Amino acid sequence: MAITKEFMKNSLKDKSVTWTEFLKNVKHSNSIHCFFEGEDAKYYLDRVEEYTSYSLSDITVYSCDGKRNLLKLHKKISSYEEYNALSKAFFIDKDYGLETIEVDDQVYITPYYSIENFYVNQNSFKRLIIKEFGINIFEDDFKKVTEDFASQYKEFLKIISPLNAFIYSFLKAEEEIIIDKFRLADFIDIKVDTVIKLKDTGFDSLKTYYKEKLERDITRRKQHAENNLNKFNAVIDKVENDFFNNLQKVLDNKETLTHGKIALFFLIKFIEDLKLVNKKSNYFSRKRQSVYIDIQSNNILSNLSQYAQTTDCLIFFLKKYQHVAKEEIMS
Structure with a gap:
């Protein structure tokens, strides 16, 4: 669905909790008001503090419960001239880049699908290995594990790309897809030295898998189950027609068109197995002591934020707020 002018016009009537919260906080004129889709502040806050002239105590945080709500709020705040002088920053995920979004220079859009993609790359992994596993960059173990990470991630992306294309095709057809229905562990097994495909990821297999999950919801009398299946049946032919072209696009742009949660799944499973083989002393040249990284935590975005790209x-984007803060301090 495109973010149209009519959509934005209607959004001004919205009386959201975040809007009410903002109205209470506008008196803090020396703050930078930062708006996030959800828990993204766990990634951004340290960087806002580092690259702007604002201390953590002068950063006011708002969670907007999704991109569309954030864009509504951005449009609403921008419509009031009295708020123009406030320092404001809005942070949104690019996702698959299918929405038509008109933004100004107060809005930052990720170059990849989402901030989760910032966590899964070679440089981030190297920093994690050095600090969490105590491996020096000149050691053979460092070369071994970083090469394995790169190799397995490349294979993972190749295997999982059809799923990304499947999701992409639904959204391109302007139909939501329930991504949580796809249990990635059903399709792929990730170890430090190999990635194994457990289930076919071709279109027909993904179609059958997803449809069975929707039908199961009906038998379990879940809310909106029948409507979800009807929407699936209405759009699946269009999805199939576009799937293979979209798959090629995903294969050509793996870094930017890999769903953030799918990428993060790889990182979690890889480190999980790395901890296991280290504990068994059958991977590194010696067992690495004091490895306490909590990869299964619900707070993983905070736990690993220091390593993210x-x-x-x-x-x-953030450095633009440096002179603003300095001018406010001087005045």
């Missing part, structure tokens, strides 16, 4: 475009 900080893109040049994000740094450039």
